[in-house]
Amino acid sequence: xxxxxxxxxxxxxxxxxxxxxxxxxxxxxxxxxxxxxxxxxxxxxxxxxxxxxxxxxxxxxxxxxxxxxxxxxxxxxxxxxxxxxxxxxxxxxxxxxxxxx
Amino acid sequence: xxxxxxxxxxxxxxxxxxxxxxxxxxxxxxxxxxxxxxxxxxxxxxxxxxxxxxxxxxxxxxxxxxxxxxxxxxxxxxxxxxxxxxxxxxxxxxxxxxxxxxxxxxxxxxxxxxxxxxxxxxxxxxxxxxxxxxxxxxxxxxxxxxxxxxxxxxxxxxxxxxxxxxxxxxxxxxxxxxxxxxxxxxxxxxxxxxxxxxxxxxxxxxxxxxxxxxxxxxxxxxxxxxxxxxxxxxxxxxxxxxxxxxxxxxxxxxxxxxxxxxxxxxxxxxxxxxxxxxxxxxxxxxxxxxxxxxxxxxxxxxxxxxxxxxxxxxxxxxxxxxxxxxxxxxxxxxxxxxxxxxxxxxxxxxxxxxxxxxxxxxxxxxxxxxxxxxxxxxxxxxxxxxxxxxxxxxxxxxxxxxxxxxxxxxxxxxxxxxxxxxxxxxxxxxxxxxxxxxxxxxxxxxxxxxxxxxxxxxxxxxxxxxxxxxxxxxxxxxxxxxxxxxxxxxxxxxxxxxxxxxxxxxxxxxxxxxxxxxxxxxxxxxxxxxxxxxxxxxxxxxxxxxxxxxxxxxxxxxxxxxxxxx
Numbered sequence: 001x002x003x004x005x006x007x008x009x010x011x012x013x014x015x016x017x018x019x020x021x022x023x024x025x026x027x028x029x030x031x032x033x034x035x036x037x038x039x040x041x042x043x044x045x046x047x048x049x050x051x052x053x054x055x056x057x058x059x060x061x062x063x064x065x066x067x068x069x070x071x072x073x074x075x076x077x078x079x080x081x082x083x084x085x086x087x088x089x090x091x092x093x094x095x096x097x098x099x100x101x
Numbered sequence: 102x103x104x105x106x107x108x109x110x111x112x113x114x115x116x117x118x119x120x121x122x123x124x125x126x127x128x129x130x131x132x133x134x135x136x137x138x139x140x141x142x143x144x145x146x147x148x149x150x151x152x153x154x155x156x157x158x159x160x161x162x163x164x165x166x167x168x169x170x171x172x173x174x175x176x177x178x179x180x181x182x183x184x185x186x187x188x189x190x191x192x193x194x195x196x197x198x199x200x201x202x203x204x205x206x207x208x209x210x211x212x213x214x215x216x217x218x219x220x221x222x223x224x225x226x227x228x229x230x231x232x233x234x235x236x237x238x239x240x241x242x243x244x245x246x247x248x249x250x251x252x253x254x255x256x257x258x259x260x261x262x263x264x265x266x267x268x269x270x271x272x273x274x275x276x277x278x279x280x281x282x283x284x285x286x287x288x289x290x291x292x293x294x295x296x297x298x299x300x301x302x303x304x305x306x307x308x309x310x311x312x313x314x315x316x317x318x319x320x321x322x323x324x325x326x327x328x329x330x331x332x333x334x335x336x337x338x339x340x341x342x343x344x345x346x347x348x349x350x351x352x353x354x355x356x357x358x359x360x361x362x363x364x365x366x367x368x369x370x371x372x373x374x375x376x377x378x379x380x381x382x383x384x385x386x387x388x389x390x391x392x393x394x395x396x397x398x399x400x401x402x403x404x405x406x407x408x409x410x411x412x413x414x415x416x417x418x419x420x421x422x423x424x425x426x427x428x429x430x431x432x433x434x435x436x437x438x439x440x441x442x443x444x445x446x447x448x449x450x451x452x453x454x455x456x457x458x459x460x461x462x463x464x465x466x467x468x469x470x471x472x473x474x475x476x477x478x479x480x481x482x483x484x485x486x487x488x489x490x491x492x493x494x495x496x497x498x499x500x501x502x503x504x505x506x507x508x509x510x511x512x513x514x515x516x517x518x519x520x521x522x523x524x525x526x527x528x529x530x531x532x533x534x535x536x537x538x539x540x541x542x543x544x545x546x547x548x549x550x551x552x553x554x555x556x557x558x559x560x561x562x563x564x565x566x567x568x569x570x571x572x573x574x575x576x577x578x579x580x581x582x583x584x585x586x587x588x589x590x591x592x593x594x595x596x597x598x599x600x601x602x603x604x605x606x607x608x609x610x611x612x613x614x615x616x617x618x619x620x621x622x623x624x625x626x627x628x629x630x631x632x633x634x635x636x637x638x639x640x641x642x643x644x645x646x647x648x649x650x651x652x653x654x655x656x657x658x659x660x661x662x663x664x665x666x667x
Binding site for chain 2: 026027030031038043049050051052055056059060063068087090095097098101
């Protein structure tokens with residue numbers, strides 16, 4: 001049983017949320033934007049490359065924010081909640097686009 | 102938890118920098134060596150010390166050689182059982198696999214020509230997959246003679262992969278570790294600037310004669326700052342190169358259906374057949390296609406030579422040939438690809454002008470991969486990488502200098518361990534690298550598994566340096582400088598000179614002969630000698646500092662003694 005009152009716990013939670021949550025959020029963002037841009041007629045590799053370049057910078061910013069913020073609850077909610085929501089939405093958008101053609 | 106943003110950034114900078122800095126050290130150092138990977142190949146395989154050649158006649162020389170290539174046994178044994186569908190019958194024997202793809206690749210720095218065959222798996226489990234077993238060959242393009250392929254190209258096949266994968270290929274874990282380290286490098290750069298933003302002048306201050314902790318921090322800030330755009334840019338583009346396959350493989354996993362759809366649309370647009378027709382057909386002259394491609398490049402005002410050539414769906418009615426231009430005269434990796442029908446020899450597709458995003462991406466990754474022929478810029482890369490290595494190394498030393506007193510008083514061995522690991526990743530890595538070069542010259546060329554033993558020497562000597570660093574590290578606990586730094590510097594200096602002398606003895610190539618006549622070898626020799634001289638200087642400097650530190654350590658123990666009595 002981990003000792004949640006140990007001083008190592010908040011920092012471990014913060015690192016985990018910033019690294020993994022930040023990654024998940026970035027993944028979701030990349031996925032949803034690509035999935036949304038293709039039906040709008042943007043070339044596939046343009047959308048992909050543009051989002052990868054942007055995604056790396058977004059991930060970096062999220063990570064730095066996560067390491068510094070006071071609001072750990074928000075950190076968890078936004079990164080994991082937002083990440084999962086955008087990832088799921090991306091799959092839905094993709095499916096409805098591919099079905100429509 | 103942190104009282105300010107700046108404090109949070111300082112925490113991140115210190116602890117992430119410390120844990121992943123050891124990886125970054127390897128990445129920066131071997132990245133710097135990779136700028137001259139092909140030159141190190143020439144040094145380590147003396148039979149290949151000749152001038153780069155243009156791609157020879159495909160029809161007359163390369164095609165017959167490609168037809169004689171056999172699938173690699175290891176590749177077959179590992180991948181054939183995975184790709185083959187047993188319900189359709191037994192596996193096709195290795196030597197009977199039909200060729201599906203031929204390719205040949207050359208660069209302006211490669212005298213040897215690398216070629217390969219992708220063999221088709223006739224009864225694949227997943228018909229849509231990449232069903233290839235490979236067989237590669239390296240030849241002397243002047244004669245067509247095969248060069249022994251079991252000799253390790255130390256530069257391009259060991260130092261270069263070390264840069265991005267640590268040569269740890271199990272489940273590509275090395276690539277992921279380097280990826281995390283690179284991401285942390287970006288975070289460390291940003292946080293480093295934030296920590297010191299209030300005292301901007303500090304970035305450009307260097308006080309080498311002050312106490313070690315002060316001058317090391319100066320050097321850390323200076324090297325981080327003057328090359329900040331370089332560090333950030335290379336880390337970012339390095340991540341970008343691997344992003345779509347490894348770090349954010351969104352379009353290869355979740356959005357794979359969308360990707361497949363795009364490929365289908367593209368195949369329709371380009372007219373390049375995605376699949377074999379299944380009708381065996383003789384192919385047209387490849388040389389004629391090469392001539393046509395060169396003519397088209399010249400018409401577009403960018404005359405050039407062939408860098409990469411690939412024949413898809415070999416000997417099939419659907420075969421086509423893709424010819425890419427050698428891009429050594431520009432930064433962006435643009436191939437200006439020309440695609441020809443393999444049967445009729447007609448030009449079926451010329452790659453259209455690229456979009457702004459594609460151009461940006463090609464420019465960014467091209468800048469990182471530096472295929473261009475610009476020696477001044479290449480050397481600038483080497484120095485940029487080494488400046489990064491200095492920045493990381495001084496980070497370790499600052500960590501130790503700042504804390505060793507406190508750690509000693511608390512009875513913690515933290516500083517001691519960090520110092521020993523820093524010795525291992527700085528001087529130990531240099532010793533391992535140059536040991537490998539010495540082993541390369543000492544082991545006979547015809548020895549079976551020579552490349553394997555060279556790697557054993559590399560890792561073995563690195564391991565010995567690790568043990569040595571820990572063995573000598575107790576000095577840190579006594580507030581002194583670990584003598585391992587100096588001792589490994591001397592060892593490196595001796596081995597570097599030995600490598601140059603051994604190169605002379607075993608090949609007859611010495612600097613008077615190679616300088617101005619064969620720069621690849623002369624450059625490696627000269628770099629070894631200069632590094633050796635720097636190592637000697639560093640060792641002498643360390644000796645002086647060690648003496649000063651001894652006096653301080655005596656004072657420290659005296660104070661300690663008094664404190665414990667009082």
